[in-house]
Amino acid sequence: MSAKIDRRLALQIGALALSAAAFGEKRAFADGKVTQIKVGKSADGSMGFDPKEVTITAGDTVEWSNETTFEHTVTPDADSTGKFEGTDSLKPKQKYSTTIKASADPIHYHCDFHPTMKGTIIVK
DSSP states (O other), X not given: OHHHHHHHHHHHHHHHHHXXXXXHHHHHHHTSOEEEEEEEEOTTSSEEEESSEEEEOTTOEEEEEEOSSSOBOOEEOGGGTTSOOXXXXXXXXXXXXXXXXXXXXXXXXXXXXXXXXXXEEEEO
C-alpha cells in the first residue's frame, strides 16, 4: 500500500514541476511584448526573414519560427555580437526566442547557411 502512495506522490510532484515550468516560461514573456518573425520566406517571396525589420521596446521578446523545410540560423552580425546569443541551427518548424535588452544601435542578424537572409531589430 505504501508503494501506491509513494507512486501517487511522485506523480503529483512531477505534475506540479511541469506546471511550474510551463507557467514560468509564460511569465518570462509577461513583462514585454512578443514579436514574431518567420524564417525562410520573406513577404516578397524570396528566401529571408518576414518581416525583415522590426521595431521593439527594450525588454520585449523576439521569436523566430522556421517556416521552411531547410535548416537556418539566427546569427548576430559582427556589429551586433553580444546583443543576443543567436542559434547554431534552427530546424524546420523549430522556434527560437530571446528577450532583447536596450540597444542604442540597430541589431543586425543573418542566416549562416543563406547569407542573403538578413534582418534588423530596432530597439526604442
